Amino acid sequence: xxxxxxxxxxxxxxxxxxxxxxxxxxxxxxxxxxxxxxxxxxxxxxxxxxxxxxxxxxxxxxxxxxxxxxxxxxxxxxxxxxxxxxxxxxxxxxxxxxxxxxxxxxxxxxxxxxxxxxxxxxxxxxxxxxxxxxxxxxxxxxxxxxxxxxxxxxxxxxxxxxxxxxxxxxxxxxxxxxxxxxxxxxxxxxxxxxxxxxxxxxxxxxxxxxxxxxxxxxxxxxxxxxxxxxxxxxxxxxxxxxxxxxxxxxxxxxxxxxxxxxxxxxxxxxxxxxxxxxxxxxxxxxxxxxxxxxxxxxxxxxxxxxxxxxxxxxxxxxxxxxxxxxxxxxxxxxxxxxxxxxxxxxxxxxxxxxxxxxxxxxxxxxxxxxxxxxxxxxxxxxxxxxxxxxxxxxxxxxxxxxxxxxxxxxxxxxxxxxxxxxxxxxxxxxxxxxxxxxxxxxxxxxxxxxxxxx
Numbered sequence: 001x002x003x004x005x006x007x008x009x010x011x012x013x014x015x016x017x018x019x020x021x022x023x024x025x026x027x028x029x030x031x032x033x034x035x036x037x038x039x040x041x042x043x044x045x046x047x048x049x050x051x052x053x054x055x056x057x058x059x060x061x062x063x064x065x066x067x068x069x070x071x072x073x074x075x076x077x078x079x080x081x082x083x084x085x086x087x088x089x090x091x092x093x094x095x096x097x098x099x100x101x102x103x104x105x106x107x108x109x110x111x112x113x114x115x116x117x118x119x120x121x122x123x124x125x126x127x128x129x130x131x132x133x134x135x136x137x138x139x140x141x142x143x144x145x146x147x148x149x150x151x152x153x154x155x156x157x158x159x160x161x162x163x164x165x166x167x168x169x170x171x172x173x174x175x176x177x178x179x180x181x182x183x184x185x186x187x188x189x190x191x192x193x194x195x196x197x198x199x200x201x202x203x204x205x206x207x208x209x210x211x212x213x214x215x216x217x218x219x220x221x222x223x224x225x226x227x228x229x230x231x232x233x234x235x236x237x238x239x240x241x242x243x244x245x246x247x248x249x250x251x252x253x254x255x256x257x258x259x260x261x262x263x264x265x266x267x268x269x270x271x272x273x274x275x276x277x278x279x280x281x282x283x284x285x286x287x288x289x290x291x292x293x294x295x296x297x298x299x300x301x302x303x304x305x306x307x308x309x310x311x312x313x314x315x316x317x318x319x320x321x322x323x324x325x326x327x328x329x330x331x332x333x334x335x336x337x338x339x340x341x342x343x344x345x346x347x348x349x350x351x352x353x354x355x356x357x358x359x360x361x362x363x364x365x366x367x368x369x370x371x372x373x374x375x376x377x378x379x380x381x382x383x384x385x386x387x388x389x390x391x392x393x394x395x396x397x398x399x400x401x402x403x404x405x406x407x408x409x410x411x412x413x414x415x416x417x418x419x420x421x422x423x424x425x426x427x428x429x430x431x432x433x434x435x436x437x438x439x440x441x442x443x444x445x446x447x448x449x450x451x452x453x454x
Contacts, residue, residue, distance in 0.1 A: 009036045009191050014229040036192040073258075074169070077115035080266060080276040081108070083303070084238055084251050086259015089170065092209040093258065094202040096176070096231065098216040098224045099240030104249055105215050108240070108267065108274045109172050110138055116170055117148040123168040127154040127178040141273040154188065156181050156197045160204045168210060173201060175215035176230070198230050231255060242269070243362050248283060249274070250362065253303075262366065263303030281308035281419060284361040291389055294381030297421070298373035299394045299412040300365060306408065306415040308392070310360040311370065313377035318354040329359025330370065338397060342375055345401030346447050350382065369406040371397035372425070372450060379451060387454065388423060392416040395427040401447045405429035413441065425453055 008017040010033050015026035023030050073088030082088045085095070099105045106129070116122045126134055131152050138145050149166055153159050156179050163171055173179065179197040180188040187193070198214065205212040214234070216224050224231060224239070231237050235257045242249035251265035266277040277283060285297065285308055294313040299306050311329075318324065327335045335357055343349050357374060359365055372395035380387050394412055396404040406412075409430030416424060417436040428443035435441055444450040 007036045008033050009195075011191055012228060014195075014232070034191055036186070036190075036195075074116075074119075076112045078108075078112065078265075078267075078274075078276050079278075081112065081251065084253045084256075084263045084265045085236060086253075086256055086263070089211050090235070090258050091169070091211055092206050093211050093236060094198075094205050094234040095211070095213045095236040095238070096198075096216050096224070096234045097213060097238050097240060098218050100218055100242075103240045103242050104267070104269055104274055105240050106134075106174055107137065107141070107269075109174065109213060109215065110134065111141065111143060111273050113170070113172055114138065114143040114145065114148050118144060119169075121149065121166055121168040122147075123149045123151060123163055123166050123171045124174070125151045125153060125159055125172060126174050127152070128175055143273075154178050154180055156200050160200070163204075163210065164208070167208075170211040170213070171205075173212065173214045175217060176201075177217050195229050199233055202233050241362070241364075246362055248277070248362065252364075260303050264307065281306075281415065284309045284363065285419065287389070291386035293384050293386045294377050296373050296377040296380065296387055297392045297416075298370050299392055299416055300363075300367060300369060301406070301408050301412065306412045307363070308415060308419055309363050309365075311373050311377050312358045312360060313374065313381045314356040314358075315350060315353045315378055315382040318352060320354075323350075323352060324354045324356075326355070327357045329363055330357060330365040330374070334371075335374070337399075338371055338375055339378075341397055341399060341401060342379075342447065346451055348379060348382065348451075350378070353382070367406070368396040368404075369394045369412075371395065372403060372427075372447075375447070376425070376450065376454065379454070385454075390420065390422040391425070392421040392423070393425045393450075395425075395430070395444070395450075397447060403427045403444050403446060403450060413439065425450055 008020050010024040010027065012029045012032045013024060013027040015024055017033060020033055024032055071090050073090055075082055075088050097105055113122050113124050131150050151162060176194060176198055177189045180193050181196050181200065184192050184196050201212050218224055237255040238251055238253050240249060240251050247269045249267045249269060253261050253263045255261060266280040267274045268277055287310055295310060297308055297310050299308055325332060325336055339350055355378060373393040375397060376393055394406060396406055398404050405427040409426060410432045413424060413432060413436050417439045422439055424439060424441045426441060426443060428445040431441050431443035442453050444453060
């Protein structure tokens with residue numbers, strides 16, 4: 001029997017310690033350190049004991065001797081999924097896709113695998129559902145079922161041995177939390193099992209040039225479950241989000257070694273499975289026909305394309321000593337900061353008001369280009385004055401009240417003009433030399449100038 005080694009690992013940052021302690025000294029988190037039992041490599045897995053790069057023989061070469069020929073990608077059959085991955089699936093890459101239960105991860109991957117099975121060998125490994133359950137879903141979605149290889153197994157070593165006989169071009173592991181290795185003496189889903197299973201599958205993918213997609217669970221706060229080293233060893237990490245009461249799902253890249261991060265893909269859940277949304281701005285701009293105070297359209301930049309999203313603000317008198325500040329779809333601390341800037345540099349005080357901000361469509365705003373639109377929507381609600389339906393706004397607000405430019409301003413205006421917007425309030429540095437046809441662009445450099453332009 002292989003000798004075991006005990007270590008204590010933080011589940012948040014992956015730091016190792018020789019003994020247990022209440023607080024992790026690396027990330028400062030409390031009660032995140034757990035015992036991990038690791039064993040020495042056995043004889044049956046010494047062939048995969050190499051590094052993550054998959055090289056069996058170490059060799060030192062100069063940087064200019066590296067082959068710069070681009071690895072050919074292959075399409076998943078979904079343009080939105082390929083966009084998030086940087087243009088397609090790279091052979092030999094390890095991809096981790098996470099999301100809440102019921103978001104549609106297994107449905108999307110089953111559609112992708114049935115499509116790719118018609119072009120080459122593909123293996124779908126299920127550890128949570130039976131083969132009958134997967135087949136029933138594929139039959140309900142009317143997917144081609146005669147070429148996709150299926151396997152119900154949770155032992156990682158057995159999966160890799162069987163995959164060598166099938167020699168697939170792509171393999172799906174659903175999910176990584178139920179996978180286990182024989183040499184690890186802990187339950188499936190523990191820190192040690194998840195870490196070692198992901199590392200084993202990643203080495204296998206790179207050595208055999210097989211693209212491996214691993215499904216991961218999420219915690220209550222929406223982050224990926226498991227140790228942080230799980231995200232470090234894989235090549236791409238994407239999150240599949242969507243509210244249970246909405247038919248739309250968003251796929252966002254958090255890490256990508258083969259392309260841009262923060263790329264956004266939009267899907268619609270239908271009776272025939274996941275359908276990609278070619279024009280996401282159209283679904284997020286489903287506004288009412290009448291003008292309403294607090295409603296405004298902003299232009300975000302998601303990855304490599306502009307996205308038009310409606311933002312709603314509501315300001316109402318609060319009987320509480322501490323008025324509420326609620327932000328849905330954006331960071332609440334940034335909302336508090338913007339309210340302080342507006343009070344200091346625009347003279348509008350909302351200290352006795354409840355402030356609510358909502359980004360329509362379930363989109364999460366991660367860039368600062370939504371600052372100006374957020375403040376103007378709140379002022380519109382505070383003054384009970386509706387804004388024009390054909391008005392679009394974007395710009396970053398600084399702490400001194402200045403309006404800072406945002407990247408790709410001209411592309412944002414073109415996208416807005418394409419959807420029929422005829423008026424725009426943007427940072428002065430983002431005003432183009434050639435105005436879009438039929439659009440009036442107002443450039444502002446201070447917050448007070450933006451309020452006067454309303």
